[in-house]
Amino acid sequence: MTKVRRAAKKRGPAPLADKRDQYLRLMAQGMSNSAACREVGINRRTGTRWRYGRKEIDRTGRERVYAPITEQPDDGAISARFLSxxxxxxxxxxxxxxxxxxxxxxxxxxxxxxxxxxxxxxxxxxxxxxxxxxxxxxxxxxxARSKQGKIRRDPELKEFIQDHLDRRWSPEQISQALRTTFPDEPDRHLAHETIYQAIYLPHRGGLERRADTLRTGRQARRRRRRVDQRATRFIDPGTLIGQRPADVDDRQVPGHWEGDLVVGRGNRSAIGTLVDRTTRYVKLLHLPEGRTAEHVRDALLHAFADLPAELTRSLTWDQGSEMCRHDEFSRASGIPVYFCEPASPWQRGSNENTNGLLRQYFPKGTDLSVHTAEDLTAVAAELNNRPRKILDWQTPADLFAKLVATVE
Structure with missing residues (x-):
């Protein structure tokens, strides 16, 4: 039998092109960026730049935006259902x-x-x-299909979309306007996602990508991850807020706390904040030596040491790096820690409100290391003795004192 063979043709300078192709294949299979980079043997930041693009400032001070690498490797098979x-x-x-x-x-x-x-x-x-x-x-x-897309092929459609973007219309508003303006031309009816992609990938979509093109000011798509893939970024991933007991949400059971850091000028100093979800009682953590995970862990253990177990049922925090030793804190105190979803401060609403009140005492952009432990105690006492509408004009200090007296 005559063998019909031909050497595979390489694309681009080896071995970087081979690594890029292998990286794209692994990502297409659903592998995470970190795992794909380890498999290929590249730095994690390189994979991130390939996947999401990058921005650079050249010698003249002009910003250059490099689009992400989205083309699949040309290995003769786009999908397993096609013959290779x-x-x-x-x-x-x-x-x-x-x-x-x-x-x-x-x-x-x-x-x-x-x-x-x-x-x-x-x-x-x-x-x-x-x-x-x-x-x-x-x-x-x-x-093969055209890579230009509808917007680039239709100058009138492109002009319509660009004009409305300049008037601060959102892609979704433009999408609806296209159906009204061109009711009998379905080829000009676009989903708002198509307009977004034409902005984020101008070499394909044909729209201008500037800082003011979208009202958000974004020139690249924000990274997102499916809900079922989200996890904390710590060695011990911890437990997300969705697995928190249901009785925490109704605020009827005391002892469930929310925590965060109030950060000072240049992120060089910080004060830890704790608030009980039921009584809104506030405790402040003094961090004179820094806000590393070890310092925060020790400060939390000290803050909860004098409280009965009935008033230390759980702690909810964001995914800041200061909590990467949460497992050590939980083992030492017996208090489980739950983490909010990324960029979801409303999941710790009481704590966010408290942090806003504390900025009256600790303004943004100031050095928080100048405040002593006695200063923090005085500020916490002032907040705890202030009547709150949500508590029917009772004070957090009175409610918390009654709870302490009841459980002791």
């Missing part, structure tokens, strides 16, 4: 040896109709012979 170049080579060899279509299909693990359709569509129309590399090119041409 190697499979076409096998088809050619077995046809030359007199094999039937069913025999070829069985050999490749394909349906006989797939092999029949492949031979009929991609054989040489002049000679009737099936040549694998010729068939591969014919299949690629047939599968």
């Amino acid at each position: 170049e190697d499979e076409r080579i096998v088809i050619a060899e077995m046809l030359q040896a007199g094999g039937s279509l069913r025999t070829i299909a069985k050999e490749l693990g394909r349906a006989p109709s797939t092999i029949s359709r492949e031979v009929r569509r991609n054989r040489d129309p002049r000679t009737g012979r099936y040549r694998p590399f010729h068939a591969q090119r014919r299949a690629a041409v047939r599968r």
Whole structure:
């Protein structure tokens, strides 16, 4: 049997192009950025730049935006459901040896109709012979689609969208306006996601990407992760807020606390804040030596040491790096720690409100290391003795004192 073989053609300078292709394949299979970078042997930041693009400032001070790498490696198979170049080579060899279509299909693990359709569509129309590399090119041409998209191909449509973007319309508003303006032209009806992609990838979509194109000011898509894939970034991933007991949400059971850090000028100093979800009672953590995970862990243990177990049921925090030793704190205190979803401060509403009140005493941009432990105690006492509307004009200090007296 005559062997039909051809050396694979490399794209770009090796070995970087090979690593990029391997990285894209792993990401397409659902692997995380960190895992794909470890597998390929590149820095995690390199993979992030490939996936999301990057911005650089050149010598003249001008900002240059590099689009993300989205093209799939050209290895002859876009998807497993398409025949690859190697499979076409096998088809050619077995046809030359007199094999039937069913025999070829069985050999490749394909349906006989797939092999029949492949031979009929991609054989040489002049000679009737099936040549694998010729068939591969014919299949690629047939599968190819325009990369320009509707907006780039239609100047009037592009002008309409760009004009409304300049008037501060959102892509979703523009999407609805297109249906009203061009009711009888469905080819000009676009989903708002299409407009977003035309902005984020101007080399394909044709729209201008500037800092003021979108009201958010973004020039690149914000990274997101599916809800079922989210986790904390610590060695011990901890427990997300969705697994917190249901009785925490109704605020009827005391002893469930929310915590955070109030950060000073240049992120060089900080004060820890704790608030009980039921009574709104406030405790402040003195961090004179820094806000590392060790300092925060020790300050939390000290703050909860004098409280009865009935008033230390749980602690909810954000995913700041200062809590990466949460497992050590939980083992030492017996208090479980729950973490909010990323960029979701409303999941610690009481604590966020308290932090806003504390800024009257500790303004933003000031050095918080100048405040002593006695200063923090005085501020906490002032807040705790202030009547609150949400507590029917009772004070957090009175309510918390009653609870302490009840459980002791």
